[in-house]
Amino acid sequence: MEIREATLEDADRIRAIAHDSLRSSYTDFLPSETIDEAVAQWYDDDALADEIDDENALVLVVEDDGDVVAFSQTELVGDGHTTGRILWLHVDPDRRGDGVGVRLLARTREELLEEGAAEIHGVVLEKNELGNEFYATHGFERAGTREIEVGEERYTENVYVGSDLERTGEWRALETVDANGERLYVSYGEPARGSHAPFYTAYEDEDGTERYGWFCGNCDSFDTAMDAMGRVECNDCGNRRKATRWDASYL
Incomplete structure (x- = not known):
């Protein structure tokens, strides 16, 4: 084998x-x-x-x-x-x-x-x-x-x-980000590969229960779009994420 x-x-x-x-x-x-x-x-x-x-x-x-x-x-x-x-x-x-x-x-x-x-x-x-x-x-x-x-x-x-590896921190690692006066919470523990930089999962609440969408790590934009199979694209800089498994489609 x-x-x-x-x-x-x-x-x-x-x-x-x-x-x-x-x-x-x-x-x-x-x-x-x-x-x-x-x-x-x-x-x-x-x-x-x-x-x-x-x-x-x-x-x-x-x-x-x-x-x-x-x-x-x-x-x-x-x-x-x-x-x-x-x-x-x-x-x-x-x-x-x-x-x-x-x-x-x-x-x-x-x-x-x-x-x-x-x-x-x-x-x-x-x-x-x-x-x-x-x-x-x-x-x-x-x-x-x-x-x-x-x-x-x-x-x-x-x-x-x-469990046998040293933890680098809480896996979700939520941080507050201001989006045109709206407080959102970006999970730096939930990244996804992008063509220019990672995308990060964004939530509406600090507990990470209400999904908002994606945060582009290349240009710090929340203006992203996703199709039904999980492909994501930033509308501001063109950063793209290929789909490799199912993901949330809340955009």
Whole structure:
């Protein structure tokens, strides 16, 4: 069994594994059409090429007897790119339970630490019981939750932090920002990669329960737009964020 960085030659297997894994874990509460559309957009050849070429992203695959059976998709975000965030860890449902996921998680964490991560986060929908159990039993602690929208439904997503790493602070790290006389709260613990600088989640309340939208880290603007699949663009400076998983669409 070999764990290596993905190439475009792995694209077909990555799409197939993502599709089968999401169908296996999420169809109890997500429409199959939503899953199919997400896989088609997130893992087409252009999207995968961008992820593979991005110096702040990492896609690892597990190859066994010449066949790719699992992959992880991660990013380095935040100031100085010191937060490693595991976006997805997908294992072919036929290979679950034989240690593939555990070995991939360990290697993914090692690679993120080598790339300069001081803290590692994992995110998983609350209703994905197996996904939550996986993080909880492999060195992660649930640090908090956030609300996201998938299609027209609202869901809770759990945020996990690697418990054996030194905490750099509260994962949400809300700070008050004035927006034309309106007080908003920017979560510097919830960054998303942008083409020029990170985007940060913004809230209407200091408890971080009422989502406002996105704050552009490139030009300090709240004037952003998001489509249904999670792509974000700053209307002031053109900073863009690609969609790699579901996210809140409150704009």
